[in-house]
Amino acid sequence: MQPRDETDLAEAIAGANGPLRIIGGGTRPVGKPVAGEALSTAALTGIEVYEPGALTIVVNAGTPVAEVEAALAAENQRLAFEPMDHRPLLGTTGEPTIGGVVAANVSGPRRVTVGACRDFMLGVRFVTGEGQVAKNGGRVMKNVTGYDLVKLMTGSRGTLGVLTQVSLKVLPKPEETGVVGIEGLTPARAVEAMSAALGSPYDVSGAAHFPVSANDEPQTVIRVEGFSNSVAYRVGKLGDLLGRFGEVSAVTGLGPDDTSWRTARDVSLWEGGEEDVWRIVTRPSDAPGIVARLPEGAKFQLDWGGGLVWAACAPGTDLRARLGPLNGAATLVRASEATRAALPVFHPEPAPVAALSARLRGQFDPRGVLNPGLMG
Amino acid sequence: MSSIAMPEPDAAIVGRKEEIVAALATAIGAESVISDPAETRAYECDALTAYSCPPLAAVLPHTTEEVAAVMRVCHEMGVPVVPRGSGTSLAGGALPTADCVILGTARLNAVLEVNYPDRYIRVQTGMTNLSVTGAVEADGYFYAPDPSSQLACAIAGNIAMNSGGAHCLKYGVTTNNLLGVRMVMADGEIIEIGGPHGEASCYDLLGVLCGSEGMLGVVTEATLRILPKPEGARPVLMGFDDPEVAGECVAAIIKAGVLPVAIEYMDRLCIRATEDFCGAGYPDVEALLIVEVEGSPDEIDEQLEKINAIARSLNPVELRESASAEESAMIWKGRKSAFGAMGQIGDYLCLDGTVPVSRLPEVLRRTGELSKQHGLACANVFHAGDGNMHPLILFNANAPGELEKAEAFGADILRLCVEVGGCLTGEHGVGIEKRDLMLDQYAEADLEYQMRVKDAFDPDWLLNPAKVFPLDLSAPRRA
């Protein structure tokens, strides 16, 4: 089904007598496989309101992310949370939609300092499992009018409601980007270096670590963005600060649209691989320990100063069992349908919290028709 | 008489006061239970002082476990609980009813953990907002949300109201700086949501908890993001002889790609009041902006150059860049004492609607028109960068009918905010104050799903039940 508009979509859900599989661009098949009739938001397109002077945009859920980004770029603005493009990693095709970004709370390297997609969400319209249209939030920067269902809907992956429209805060593009790099660090030293950078006043907007780079050396990279002089100044300061970790390289002049961070954002080095891919959020200082406990032959890379560990290991590995108690959460992002059916995709919540999540699902989708089972 | 209704207290509960107090004393010790009417008066209202009612009793637990014990007693006995931080809510969020127990966080005031490498602090939620920054400031860190009430207000209240502050234009509000909580559910169960890693594994329960006005759970511990202090900060003060031009200046600055940490607005009525109150040396103009930027001295110069160029193109009456720490303090002094200064003039009602920044000039103009219609003066002092307005309606609380008049004027302003695409409250919360205006912003179906969230957390509606939702809508659930 591909409803024409929100009303049509509400009717489709109200009239459904079995499970529905909600699809935006279909580029992020993360979660337990859902058996059900496909319901696509592809026809709900278009930018409703864009006010560059108020840093806000209101977009229908099926609008391609590329279209949103192009409109923003024309005003020298952008989605600051840097949403990951899952296509390289997951081997999917098609056009990612803004609704899909929000439904999966998709963020990128800049999340470490500016926040996640959810932090930029101002408002939603959605259709519940009963086919009821509802809205929450709005299109202003500060809004505490009633409960924040905007946050609840963001990241709920179509299991509480189908998003029809989202309002987002956007930010100006920077004039310039600079990157500071250090080679040869162990994961532990890399996390220390990234923590030092993130704990400095130099407004870091990315801190990632790759265990192998082009010349086979581990590489730690720190990004700063802003006005040109300021970027030059901060790159210099970070160089001084990080000198004790090793030889520091500095690159400036990468411009407002630097694409060198795509490998961190999209985990694209693992494109086409057969391994299962896990996404582990944790305390940065726990990252080296996690890396040390990965099974032999596993690959990893770090983002968010170590707060995000990407790990690739042999298909079917129960990585959670291997890692033991985790101060964080491990999500199985890439795996065969069989593995995703066998292992929980999302990190199991403690029983009382899981019960609460289940009760919420029951309140928004009492008949259990929206992506049933996808999130547990 | 005041015009916002509260539900009738349950006579059966009030009649069982002794039994309830005894059970609470058994649970957490008599010294933590307050039941003498002379003493429960201390909890009869928050900063929305026009409304007051002493609670049945108040309890001041020391630990999460004691909070859980209180909640179990109240749950078993069917007694409503109203959580309370420091009582600075301007919306009546912490207003008791005669049949409720006030659960105060005053004794939950310990720092539990400070972690600089991972940039977080874990505290008990009775700590004041400012004391959290106090705990990390010597090491070069701070907790970003900075409500003007930060000396008094508790992290518990900040979380419940999703409070903001002058610097949230850059750093976000409470929800953007809250990583995790430990909390007690209405039935006494203790749960943890989120953590230092700051991401939900399933639904963003932390996101919906933040700003839920004490209705979903009693938050006893919080993990908060702390940030390294910037190298420096400098404000510039701008005076305009036309509020609309000041509004234009705000939008132009934001559009230009400079991201100040704060853009604050004051109008003439407020400027004069603060001048009389604290002599900050403000120019006597129609509208004043304080714009602050952060960074190294050179970075600050560069940003202020861009900002000043925008301001100059709009013919300001005054453009004063701070040249020293003392001058910066003076520029902020007036803004920070604005509420106190207005209090010296008389009683006021502080509103909190937000509008799209592009509509600020229009809303300022139409607020002026409404002021004439209602025959009450209205001052404006607010966070302009994010469109969060604080019209202060002046009235005489002792004159019969004036409070109702002021409330009617306030309701008109808030409806105007909604009409132009904004909302009823940007940071103070709904409480009782805006409860009955909720249907101006939301349809019944919208509110139904909000109430269902409460059903999931607190099926018996025992936690702060008479807030946020229009009473007739919540009545079947509260019964």
Ligand SMILES: Cc1cc2nc3c(=O)[nH]c(=O)nc-3n(C[C@H](O)[C@H](O)[C@H](O)COP(=O)(O)OP(=O)(O)OC[C@H]3O[C@@H](n4cnc5c(N)ncnc54)[C@H](O)[C@@H]3O)c2cc1C
């Ligand atoms: C002069 C002045 C200036 C102000 N400036 C600002 C400002 O700049 N920005 C801003 O956002 N606000 C401001 N406020 C409003 C107020 O300070 C905030 O709403 C503050 O967060 C309330 O904190 P509190 O501890 O006083 O909470 P209280 O007033 O005690 O309670 C507020 C709400 O929190 C709930 N609550 C309390 N403790 C808990 C708990 N443990 N668990 C769950 N719920 C709980 C209560 O039930 C109530 O609904 C201002 C108020 C005043 C008087």
